[in-house]
Amino acid sequence: MAARRTLLVVNPASRGGRTRALVDPTRDILRSHGWDVEVVVTESAEHATQVAASVDPDTLVAALGGDGLFARVAAGVMTSGALMAPLPAGRGADFVRALGAPRHLREVASRLPLAIERRVDVGMAGDVPFLGVATLGYDSLANTYANDAPSFVPGALVYAYGGARALVHMDPHRISLRIDGETFDFTGWNVAIGNSGRYGAGMRVNPEASMDDGLLDVTVVADMPRYRYPAMLPKLYSGTHVDGRSVRAYRGSVVEVLEPTGADLYLDGDLAAPAEGVRTFTVKPDALRVLAPVSPAPSA
Incomplete structure (x- = not known):
C-alpha cells in the first residue's frame, strides 16, 4: 500500500x-x-x-x-x-x-x-470563505486589539483584552440586516454571522450554530447600555448570552448587512478586504472535506 x-x-x-x-x-x-x-x-x-x-x-x-x-x-x-x-x-x-x-x-x-473523514459547511462572505464567524462592529474592533495584544497575554485572554479596549473606544451605531428577505433594524453594538459560531478561544457567540445544517446563525447585540456589556462577555463561553432582547439570534441561508456600510469586517479573526455597500453572506453546505479526531466523551 x-x-x-x-x-x-x-x-x-x-x-x-x-x-x-x-x-x-x-x-x-x-x-x-x-x-x-x-x-x-x-x-x-x-x-x-x-x-x-x-x-x-x-x-x-x-x-x-x-x-x-x-x-x-x-x-x-x-x-x-x-x-x-x-x-x-x-x-x-x-x-x-x-x-x-x-x-x-x-x-x-x-x-x-x-x-474518520467528514464534510462540513463553509460560510461565504461574498466569494471569500470563512469557517467560524464573520463580525462587524464591536467584535471587529476587539479583534484588532486582540491581534495586537502583547505576547505576555495568555491565549485564552487575548479576546477579553481586546474587548475591554474596544468597549472604551466604541459607541452603538445603526444596524440593518436582511435575512432571507426579511429586514431587521437596530441601534446596537455588534453583528456576528456564524458558520461554526465559535471564536475568541472558546466563545460561543452563535450558541446554536452547526456546521452541517446549511444555515448561518446571526447574533446581534442591540439595546444594551455600555455598563452591562462587560457582564455579558463571560456568558459567551457558555452560550447563555442570548436573551431575545438585548442580544438577539436569527438564522437563515442568505444574510445581507445593509448598514453599517464600509465597516471593518473580520473573518475567522482576520481583517477582510475593504468593501462598500451591501455585504452578502451565504453558506456552501458540505463544501469542505475534513479529517479530525474526536475527543473521547468524559467518563460518567
Missing part, C-alpha cells in the same frame, strides 16, 4: 513565530504513521490558499497554525477537492473546538490515522 501523501502547510507567524519550533516534531509524528510528508512554509495568506488549491485530490493537507490559516487552506482545498486536517498551533483553535477534536497538537497529530 502506497504511503499517504501529506502536505504540511505551516503559518510561520502563528503564535508570534513560535510555531516554527513545532514543525519538525509534527512532521515526525505524521511520518511515524508511514505517511510521505512534505513541508511548505507559507509566505502569505494567499500563498496558503494557492498551495492547497494546487494539490492532487488524494493529498491530505495538514494545516499547522490557527483559525486564519485553516480558513485560507480551506479555500484552497475547496478548489482542489483535497482533504484537510487542521492541526492547532494558534491562540484560539476555535475551528478544532467546533469539530469536537482535541486542542493539543500532539494528540491531534497522533490520532489522525484513526479519524
